[in-house]
Amino acid sequence: MRLCYDPADDVLVLDLVLPPQLAPTSIPTIAHARGLLDLTDRGSLAGLEIPLADLPPALAELCRALADDEEVTYVEIERVVATRSFRSVTVPIAIRWDGQQRLSLRIPRRTADYELLYPAGAT
Known part of the structure; x- marks a missing residue:
């Protein structure tokens, strides 16, 4: 998995490379969902939860x-020590499938409800 920032679209991009045996042949190239982005007490991005019913x-x-x-x-996203406290923010996710092995999760860095100060992760 790779996390990067796309300044052209002002989004964080999580690229997941799937094993060839999992790569399907027919799924939508773009889908949208809402997820929960977990942030640590130090502002790091811990993880992203995606409800499967939305997909x-x-x-x-x-x-x-x-x-x-x-x-x-x-x-x-980042392995964290279990004793840290988390806070979560609901985020829109654009999911892009390249048709081969890469699934990209695109999260806006800011909306009317939040702003992520990437790479710090603070909201």
Whole structure:
């Protein structure tokens, strides 16, 4: 997984490269969902929870293969010590599939409800 910032669209981009055996042939190239972005007490981006019910069926099945849970997929962004406290913010997610092996999760850096001060992660 790779996290980067796309200044042209002012979004954070999480690129997930899938194993070839999981790469489906027919899922939507773009989907939209709402997720919960977890931030640590120090402002780091800890992870992103995506409810599978918000996704098109083929994309939800792909995400189920990546997760242990039937209802959500959690993408860990940064490994954190368990004693840290978290806060969460609801974020819109644009999900792009390249048709091969890469799933990109695109999160706006700011909306009317929040602003992420990437790379610090503060809101």
